[in-house]
Amino acid sequence: MTHFPVYSACNLITKENSERKIVVHELNELLTDEHLPQKPHRHTFYQVLYIEKGTGNHKIDFNEHQISPPVIYFLAPGQVHDLSITDENSLGCLINFNQDFFSSFLNKSQCIDQLPLFSFNRSVSYYQIPKDEVCKFREIFMKIKNINEENNRNAENLLRIYLLELFYTVLNEISDSTENTNITNQKNLIFRFEKLVEENYATEHYPKFYADKLAITANYLNFICKNISGKTAGEIIRNRIILEAKRLLINSEFSISQISFQLGFEDNSYFTKFFKTNSEISPSDFRNQTYR
Structure with missing residues (x-):
């Protein structure tokens, strides 16, 4: 492999x-x-x-x-x-x-x-x-x-x-030329949120951290994420963690335990459960399936 x-x-x-x-x-x-x-x-x-x-x-x-x-x-x-x-x-x-x-x-x-x-x-x-x-x-x-x-x-x-x-x-x-100012402002806020996620996903897994950084409530962050992307703030964060987990899993130099630690999971079994819940496949099965 x-x-x-x-x-x-x-x-x-x-x-x-x-x-x-x-x-x-x-x-x-x-x-x-x-x-x-x-x-x-x-x-x-x-x-x-x-x-x-x-x-x-x-x-x-x-x-x-x-x-x-x-x-x-x-x-x-x-x-x-x-x-x-x-x-x-x-x-x-x-x-x-x-x-x-x-x-x-x-x-x-x-x-x-x-x-x-x-x-x-x-x-x-x-x-x-x-x-x-x-x-x-x-x-x-x-x-x-x-x-x-x-x-x-x-x-x-x-x-x-x-x-x-x-x-x-x-x-x-x-682009949508009929887009109103409120939607444009929400999209700008989503961009700032996604940039923060990109910088912090390995250590910060929950919307409240990002909402505080953006000086808004977690509920409002969730509302605009759902309104613009159709996904909750939590889903966006989890999707980014899963994507990085998959990227790391394709590199055989890292064990699943090491990947778990790199992504901010102190418990290896919790990472495995998190991955399987959000990917419908275990980390080890994903790795084996990818290299098959």
């Missing part, structure tokens, strides 16, 4: 590109040369995967997606995914960029993390491109691919601009 590999941007490309903060590849070239990892793995970088033509499956953090082009996938660092494309004539584009790619370009250093495309519990992990929008998105990706091939000293900045154009074009397509 071996743990899932963790890839940095240079692991997926040729050595001469290892110092670059962004790499862009034609999907069919990666398939032909078998550069794509053949098993589940993690990234230390962001990834945008555009599939214009092709068939297969894409499992992201243990959720399986049937590939139905044209589609764009957005992957954040740390996510576990497994891409299986069965059509060698697939067309598309794979873009990897480092976590600091935008930090020297934008005043808001966490701008990308805060996008619903990449933030935890994000509303978008993929975008199914409507037929009447295909040309618009194809043009953006063509600009990205063309500037990447040019020997231009401004290429990286132009790539940043085109990626931002892509991100905000998607967000514009999925």
